[in-house]
Amino acid sequence: MGHAYTPGLKVTSNYLIKKDRILPLKGEVKVRVGDKVQPDDVVAETHLPGNVVPLNVANILGLPPEDLEMAMSKKEGEAITEGEQIALKKSFIKYFNKACKATIDGSIESISHITGQVLQRGKPVPVQVKAYLRGEIVEVFPNEGVVVACHGAFVQGIFGIGGETYGNLRIAVSDNSTVLTDELITDDMAGQVIVGGSLVTADALEKAIKVKAKGIVVGGFDDKDLRDFLGYDIGVAITGSEDKGITLVVSEGFGKIDMAGKTFDLLKNHEGQMACINGATQIRAGVIRPEVVIPRVEQGHVEVSGPTEVMGLATGSPIRVIRHPYFGRLGKVTDLPSPLHKLESESKARVLEVEFEDGSKAIVPRANVEMIED
Amino acid sequence: MAKFDKPEDIKVIVATDCGSTTTKAILIEYTNGEYRLVSRGEAPTTVEAPFEDVTMGVLNAVAELEELTGRKILDENGKFISPANGKIGTDVYISTSSAGGGLQMMVAGVVRSMTAESAERAALGAGAIVMDVIASNDKRLPHEQIERIRHLRPDMILLSGGIDGGTTTHVVELAELIAAADPRPRLGSSYRLPVIYAGNKDAAEAVGKVLKDKVDLKTVDNLRPVLERENLGPAREEIHELFMEHVMAQAPGYKKLMSWTDAPIMPTPGAVGLIIQTIADQYNIEAIGVDIGGATTDVFSVFRPEGNKPVFNRTVSANLGMSYSISNVFAEATVPMVMRWVPFEMDERDLRNRVKNKMVRPTTIPQSLEELIFEQAIAKEALRLAFIQHKSFATTLKGVQQQRTIADAFEQKSSGDSIVNMLSLDMLIGSGGVLSHAPRRQQAAFMMIDAFLPEGITRLAVDSIFMMPQLGVLAEVQPKAATEVFEKDCLIHLGTCICPSGKSKKGGPVMKYSIELPDGTITGTLNHLEMKKFELGLGDDGLPLKAKAVLEPGKQFDLGAGKGVKVEVELNGGVVGIILDGRGRPFDLSTLAEKERVSYLKEWMKELDIYPAM
Incomplete structure (x- = not known):
């Protein structure tokens, strides 16, 4: 196949970023096209139907299910409050009356004369969708949500944990190869997004949570530390819902890997500015990568243009090798031979020749490189 | 497309499989007294944006077959030429599909190891991914089961339970859980979620009452009429019918594809x-x-x-699996079990x-x-x-x-x-x-x-x-x-x-x-x-x-x-x-x-x- 390489992760200082902000159910959109928004602004909200809690009233009252209807003091659709009587089994002697009480606030969803079950529906749960970015509303889907857009710098990571958050960028290391250790994390990093170099240690991550930093952007992270940090092993790469008090965006991969110079320089150039980050990662079915968005300070009006053309691999393309034995090394494509090449593993694959930054050259399968895209 | 009275009259066959990333086409011909594969072609699947029409990928894959074999299969309007005549056309065109995540189902039954397991077998055999098995004795509280059903958004639900003449209460209870969850189908909200009932025939009416306003209910023969025997055929057939009618019909371009094929499109597995x-x-x-x-x-x-x-x-x-799920294999198997097959040492952290x-x-x-x-x-x-x-x-x-x-x-x-x-x-x-x-x-x-x-x-x-x-x-x-x-x-x-x-x-x-x-x-x-x-x-x-x-x-x-x-x-x-x-x-x-x-x-x-x- 012509495109037998992994499309690269985007690292660019000038990009139009658009985000769909959609409600899980239909509801109310709170903003209009052209409105300027901040990350915390609510752009749409709705109410999810409350939880259903069944109660086998017939069993509780010791009634056959077909007699339940008569014993019910609340009918389907009526409101209930916790502790309120919803059914009563009358006896000749009042003392022996038996009552059944609601276990939640909400309403009666259904009464079954076959199973004797009464379903209580909890109160609706409010759901709000926030803007996430500092930008402008460029499209409204009535009752469903909006599209927020902004111009700014954009960095895609390879893997992350934790959801959407924002804070000012703070560079904590001297260069892209320095390990982010706990000594480098200081109390004044509260509310900030910390940038590290080749690796973040488990201690540094814990310290960042302690000082109430919002996020960490770093080149690599050790799988063992990830497992210790989460308390479980991630089997399938679907993340974003972890609630650990911090969002982590890993730009290169697992292990100690220098953050790409271009990524580090870009983040450094924007130190002190607001960065909106999201660790959500999904590798299957509609790939989602973690990201860092640095909205431009002066947004002006956001012009929405068409999608940009994605170029394929060519001689001169900057690439990163994404598998052993050259994992993490950066270079430029110097040749793209078309015949299949027999690798050391004896697999036959399309390959390319790469010249690394130190001038050395190697043959690598095209499937094992990733373009560094602008 | 041409119809054949006898299978022997079919001499040229084109078949495609629309996978989630690649659509694969094969050409089979009857020559020298035997059926043989002549060639294969492939093209990226076009279910997702920006194409959103599965037939484009099919036509591209078939066009590659044409190029490789010299057989003209499609006419100027991109339609299959049928029946075959010399190096032109095909007698039969058939297809399978797993694009868009395949067929995703939830099954429910009364006892986890009996009717629920039979329902699971029926769904798996029909080629579905079983997202969850809900059973009266699965140790989850009813509200947890409801939450789960609501959260899952399957393509369809198979509800079983009770042998004929057996429990009705537990089966209706399951139906009530489903009704309370008010599940929405995965693809589109323009139709109601298909639910197949294949349980105790005595409970069918009551189940119908509970579910009829909430879902699109189909009732088939009990898949476990007696404890000693499973009868999975009717449930499996209904799954395939509904797969065509609902799931496939919702996926972009499938209505067109269904009109082209000579046999129902089947889930790949x-x-x-x-x-x-x-x-x-x-x-x-x-x-x-x-x-x-x-x-x-x-x-x-x-x-x-x-x-x-x-x-x-x-x-x-x-x-x-070997890529998306490789980490899970490693975690489930544990390092020593993987490394026992490797005749040299490697650093565990690495x-x-x-x-x-x-x-x-x-x-x-x-x-x-x-x-x-x-x-x-x-x-x-x-x-x-x-x-x-x-x-x-x-x-x-x-x-x-x-x-x-x-x-x-x-x-x-x-x-x-x-x-x-x-x-x-x-x-x-x-x-x-x-x-x-x-x-x-x-x-x-x-x-x-x-x-x-x-x-x-x-x-x-x-x-x-x-x-x-x-x-x-x-x-x-x-x-x-x-x-x-x-x-x-x-x-x-x-x-x-x-x-x-x-x-x-x-x-x-x-x-x-x-x-x-x-x-x-x-x-x-x-x-x-x-x-x-x-x-x-x-x-x-x-x-x-x-x-x-x-x-x-x-x-x-x-x-x-x-x-x-x-x-x-x-x-x-x-x-x-x-x-x-x-x-x-x-x-x-x-x-x-x-x-x-x-x-x-x-x-x-x-x-x-x-x-x-x-």
Whole structure:
């Protein structure tokens, strides 16, 4: 196949970023096209139907299910409050009356004369969708949500944990190869997004949570530390819902890997500015990568243009090798031979020749490189 | 499209499989008295934006077929030309599909190990991914079950429960849970979620009352009318109907595609199951098929536990795969179990990072030999774990009362025993990148032997280009074409593995053998923990060469005829040949001392010529 390489992760200082902000159910959109928004602004909200809690009233009252209807003091659709009587089994002697009480606030969803079950529906749960970015509303889907857009710098990571958050960028290391250790994390990093170099240690991550930093952007992270940090092993790469008090965006991969110079320089150039980050990662079915968005300070009006053309691999393309034995090394494509090449593993694959930054050259399968895209 | 009275009139067949990333087309023609694969074409699947029309990918894949074969299949308007006339047109066009995530179902039943399990079997057999099994006794509280149903958004739900005349209350309770959850279908909100009721017929009316305003309810015959018998056919057929009517019809371009095909579009795994059943029927054999993908591993089996009646089972191990789920395989299997297949040391921290890096960059391939050996070690564990799941699912019916005689007391047979019998298994078929595209065919054989641990005499094969799905649908239209192409073009016959089952404490000889190979008869003794390989290839017709053999297992060992009983058989060759495995069964490599393990592994790899010199 012509495109037998992994499309690269985007690292660019000038990009139009658009985000769909959609409600899980239909509801109310709170903003209009052209409105300027901040990350915390609510752009749409709705109410999810409350939880259903069944109660086998017939069993509780010791009634056959077909007699339940008569014993019910609340009918389907009526409101209930916790502790309120919803059914009563009358006896000749009042003392022996038996009552059944609601276990939640909400309403009666259904009464079954076959199973004797009464379903209580909890109160609706409010759901709000926030803007996430500092930008402008460029499209409204009535009752469903909006599209927020902004111009700014954009960095895609390879893997992350934790959801959407924002804070000012703070560079904590001297260069892209320095390990982010706990000594480098200081109390004044509260509310900030910390940038590290080749690796973040488990201690540094814990310290960042302690000082109430919002996020960490770093080149690599050790799988063992990830497992210790989460308390479980991630089997399938679907993340974003972890609630650990911090969002982590890993730009290169697992292990100690220098953050790409271009990524580090870009983040450094924007130190002190607001960065909106999201660790959500999904590798299957509609790939989602973690990201860092640095909205431009002066947004002006956001012009929405068409999608940009994605170029394929060519001689001169900057690439990163994404598998052993050259994992993490950066270079430029110097040749793209078309015949299949027999690798050391004896697999036959399309390959390319790469010249690394130190001038050395190697043959690598095209499937094992990733373009560094602008 | 042209209709044929007799299947024999079908001479040209085009079949496609619309996968989630690639649409594959094959062309089969009847020439010189046999059906053969002529060529294959492929193109990216076009279900997702910006195309959102599956037929574009189909037309592109078929256009590639046209280019490669010179046959004109499509007219100027992109329509199939039918019937075939010389080098123009096709007699039949059929398709399978797993695009858009395949068929995702939730099933429910009263008792987890009885009706709920039967419902699960029906759904899996129809080619579905079972997202969850809800049962009255699954230990979740009702509100948790409701929350789960609401959260899942399946394509459809199969509700069973109760034998005919049995419980109605529990079944209606399940229906009430579903009604309370008010589940929405996964694709689009313009239609109501299909729910199939296949439970106690006495509860059908009450279930109907509870569900009729909330979902699109279909009622079919009870899938477990009595405890002793399953009746999965009607539920499976309804699943396929609804798959076409609802799920497929919602996916972009499928209405058009459905109007083109001569047989209903089938979910890909359902079709794979069909071809395996067809083959097992045709040759009267017991077979296991495995398809190991990036995210999931499917295992299919046909066994005959009660003599002649074949029983088909399929399981999907949702999180065992070689790329997206590789990290999960590693976690489930544990490091020592993976590393026992690797004859050199690797740093555990580094290994973990490598596995995770493959997970986040799933399309990469092993460049170095070390990476290949490591990846194949993980594949062995993924296959082994998927097979354990399969064995525990493919059982005799649970909950069946059995009459016991005094003789049964010694056998300790009970309901719910696995019907998978490795000694009687005739054929093991592997599919999926890591098996089909292993640089050496011996590697595929070695992976399957180590993972499945076949016993006795077992033929091994791999699917060359994953055309089992297309052949599965074809089996419904023209079974002869499906089986001929399966044997001659789809399968790469690897050969036969002979492994005497049993254990020897002392070591020493396991089996004496005498095999009449084309270049002369070889005789010898296979010793404990020894593996041997002999060449016995394929004939000019692409089918395995045969060799007569006399095999005499030791007193503690069994080849299927009983301990120590000599067998005279005809062995099938293949691109790998005949493999003798003297490691005994059960076999667990991790029981060997470290030094021994490495030295034996190296010896087996050398004898079977698995890897280039290390």
